[in-house]
Amino acid sequence: MLTSLTIKNYALIDNLQVGFNNGLSIITGETGAGKSILLGGLSLILGKRADLSSLKDTSQKCIIEAVFDVSNYNLKSLFEAEDLDYESNTIIRREILPSGKSRAFVNDSPVNLSSLQLLGERLIDIHSQHQTLQVVSNDFQFQIIDALADNEEILQNYKSEFKKYKSLQKELNELLNFQAEAVKEHDYNSFLLNELLEANLVAGELEQLEEEHETLNNVEAIKEKLSMSYQLLSDEQIGVLPTLTELKNNLQKLKEYSPKYDDLFQRVQSSLIEMDDVFGELDVLQENLEADPKRLELVNAKLQVLNNLMHKHTVSDISELIQIKNDLDEKVAVTENLDTSIQKKQTEIDEKVAVLNTISKNIHDKRSKAIPQLSGQLETILEGLGMPNAQFKIDLTVSDHFQSNGKDVLSFLFSANKGGNFNELKKAASGGELSRIMLAIKSVLAKYIQLPTIMFDEIDTGVSGEISNKMGDIMLEMSQTMQVFSITHLPQIAAKGHSHFKVFKEDVNEVTQTNLIKLNHDERIVEIAQMLGGIEMSDSAIAHAKELLN
Structure with missing residues (x-):
């Protein structure tokens, strides 16, 4: 989980230091207050490329530093593979120098952007209404099903045997050549x-x-x-x-x-x-x-x-x-002995094929049992999110070839309307529907695997108060097992948070700056009341805000 974030000399941020807790954290603020700046700074920590225009003062370097508690993320092997010192409280720092040069550090060890991206994707998942491509990815769809099927251990065994199989095939090809x-x-x-x-x-x-x-x-x-x-x-x-x-x-x-x-x-x-x-x-x-x-x-x-x-x-x-x-x-x-060597290698491959066939069948059987469970859960959640006719048609067929995760070919089809045709997700669902589908999927996954910190960036745009309330409930439920952030304009969701932060602009010495503060209970009442009724808060808006918070 993200425990603290420090941003210095970035865009409209002069010096920002904020700490975060587990659970559901809400971030609100008027349009243009700088929420995108906050996300931009955070994305640099996750390995996004930087440029000189990011500097607020071009004569000073920009520093962005985040501290993560990674004790529950099983990342020791990743740290070892990237030759990094493992610390349960890991510090990631990004610097942009006035010269335009960028540097990155993990626990004070210099790293390149590819290593930072590899680590970053295991720490934070930033999701907005316009970032739904992941849900239509075949690999991600398999990840969902395998999480419900509890296939992690058997997949590791399969991948180990598959690696040996590929090695044997390579050796056979070398012998034949x-x-x-x-x-x-x-x-x-x-x-x-x-x-x-x-x-x-x-x-x-x-x-x-x-x-x-x-x-x-x-x-x-x-x-x-x-x-x-x-x-x-x-x-x-x-x-x-x-x-x-x-x-x-x-x-x-x-x-x-x-x-x-x-x-x-x-x-x-x-x-x-x-x-x-x-x-x-x-x-x-x-x-x-x-x-x-x-x-x-x-x-x-x-x-x-x-x-x-x-x-x-x-x-x-x-x-x-x-x-x-x-x-x-x-x-x-x-x-003269090559025929014997080739035959011996082919026998080894045949034996490995038999092993892989057995494992891949077990994987297929477990996936087949998990699919109705997944479809049922997703359709139930989506019904509460204003998609009562949402239906999934998920089919598995067995191919003749081994793949990196078995022999299955996955068809993940969706229909949003009663009597409608089933089609691929990217063709059958609108942007708003895809956001709700992704929220549903992430909420299901959170019950089965340890997900990274997730930040929902205004995925509630364009939904009604009733649906937003349900979306807030889903995020709140997810936050019981993981850290969740929600950047929102909706008071129904803002009231669900365990913590509430406000992004705002202010003029200091005739210079506009973006800042972020944590709101106390009374400040939250004011913020939610303003979200309900505008700057001129009515008694009813304040009462409604208190009701939502309670």
């Missing part, structure tokens, strides 16, 4: 993969093959070098082994004369052992080295395959080819 693209590439990827598989790729194989190729390609030259090395080691005249053996024998004799020759002997002995080992390896290498044209041909062919593949895939190493092979293998496998 991927499959369509993958099939185009599948044959080519399979061809590339088979090429790599046939190559029997082994990490490090390229270096081994290149070494083997070098050996097989130069067998005769290697044999010649091995033979020469063998002779250099073993020739009896100049061979290294005979020479080292003779050197070793000489040093062996020397060390018998002195231990200082022993080190030389040991080093030569080690060299002889090493050369003897080299000699043995040369012998083995000569025996094992043979020309093998067939093997050379195979190695050449394998190297050609590997080099072609590396050139084709623009890589320089077999390990990179192996990685490409693995990637292709995965792509081909995914493509």
